[in-house]
Amino acid sequence: MDLSTRYLGLVLPNPLVVSASPLGEVVGNLCRMEDAGAAAVVLPSLFEEQITLESHHLDRHLSQGADSTAEALTYFPDLVHYRLGPDTYAEHVRRAKAAVGIPVIASLNGVSDGGWIDYARVIEQAGADALELNIYFIPTDPERTGEDVERMYIDLVRNVKSTVRIPVAVKLGHSFTALANVARRLDAAGADGLVLFNRFYQPDFDLETFDVRPHLTLSTSADLLLRLHWTAILYGHVRADLAVTGGVHTAEDVVKAMMAGARVAMMTSALLEYGIDHLTRVRHDLVAWMAAHDYDSLGQMHGSMSYRHVAQPAAFERANYMRTLGSFTLPPERFAVPPRRRR
Numbered sequence: 001m002d003l004s005t006r007y008l009g010l011v012l013p014n015p016l017v018v019s020a021s022p023l024g025e026v027v028g029n030l031c032r033m034e035d036a037g038a039a040a041v042v043l044p045s046l047f048e049e050q051i052t053l054e055s056h057h058l059d060r061h062l063s064q065g066a067d068s069t070a071e072a073l074t075y076f077p078d079l080v081h082y083r084l085g086p087d088t089y090a091e092h093v094r095r096a097k098a099a100v101g102i103p104v105i106a107s108l109n110g111v112s113d114g115g116w117i118d119y120a121r122v123i124e125q126a127g128a129d130a131l132e133l134n135i136y137f138i139p140t141d142p143e144r145t146g147e148d149v150e151r152m153y154i155d156l157v158r159n160v161k162s163t164v165r166i167p168v169a170v171k172l173g174h175s176f177t178a179l180a181n182v183a184r185r186l187d188a189a190g191a192d193g194l195v196l197f198n199r200f201y202q203p204d205f206d207l208e209t210f211d212v213r214p215h216l217t218l219s220t221s222a223d224l225l226l227r228l229h230w231t232a233i234l235y236g237h238v239r240a241d242l243a244v245t246g247g248v249h250t251a252e253d254v255v256k257a258m259m260a261g262a263r264v265a266m267m268t269s270a271l272l273e274y275g276i277d278h279l280t281r282v283r284h285d286l287v288a289w290m291a292a293h294d295y296d297s298l299g300q301m302h303g304s305m306s307y308r309h310v311a312q313p314a315a316f317e318r319a320n321y322m323r324t325l326g327s328f329t330l331p332p333e334r335f336a337v338p339p340r341r342r343r
Helices: 027-036 048-054 057-063 086-099 116-126 146-161 179-188 221-234 251-260 269-274 278-292 313-326
Strands: 005-007 010-012 016-018 040-047 104-109 130-134 168-172 193-196 204-206 211-213 241-245 264-267
Touching: 005 241, 016 278, 027 040, 027 086, 027 278, 040 086, 086 104, 086 116, 104 116, 116 130, 116 146, 130 146, 130 193, 146 168, 146 179, 168 179, 168 241, 179 193, 179 221, 193 221, 221 241, 221 251, 251 264, 251 278, 264 269, 269 278
Parallel strands: 016 040, 016 264, 040 104, 104 130, 130 168, 168 193, 193 241, 241 264
Antiparallel strands: 005 010, 204 211
């Protein structure tokens, strides 16, 4: 059974890639991932704020007015004690490359053209096989337009591509007015891959302490549907490789991602929930599914359920929308209308 695929110019033995998570902070875990069947690993992100903090700019900014706005400072993480600082990150890349034989993809999380773009070169020199730009940005300024945000993304990718020679993937959120257009512009700016999608974690309100607290919910297979939708739309319209992340838990999820047009299926939540050895089960089940359905290779299914051959994808989507609404039947026993009494 040929499970091989290509992603970011890398030939991978299978499509199972471990996405960025705290699991990747320990080299021993990376070795276990390789042994369990991972074809590549994405290391945890190095955050722009950490690099800024190293030069004391952010530290000085946060210190100003601390007495008068102390409550506001609780919104910022303790970056000083974040487990992987800038200097440590490059060393972690080197140790990871020395420990495993599978590709190691570094991750940078930022929103500006700051010094962290230069740091991309340092990561490249440390031996990373590729770089993932995890652009996590919430446009809260009402004066900032959608075009401003999109231009920021495009410029960022173009500048990073001019800095490094290794392949660069962009991890996107889905909240763009015209996502297909943004994807094509990122493609034109040089992105080698598009990772769909980043999950913007929603904060919760603590009604006892009146504080905003982080709230992390692991993904489920239900989260995959949005990824399949846009992967199927973008397949064939961009040169960049497509990766699905978020909602990949089973072999069937992997098959769906491949049929939509993804080159790889990334997972983290499933490993946090079931353990790293879950990779072995997914790979085994993937082979079994392909054998049962007479597939000899992933190439046979790649993009087979995309919208590439649909003349009018928008009309196709509206038809599906109408069909979905029409397929729901109200249970008569719960929504039966009682006869009206005459007065």
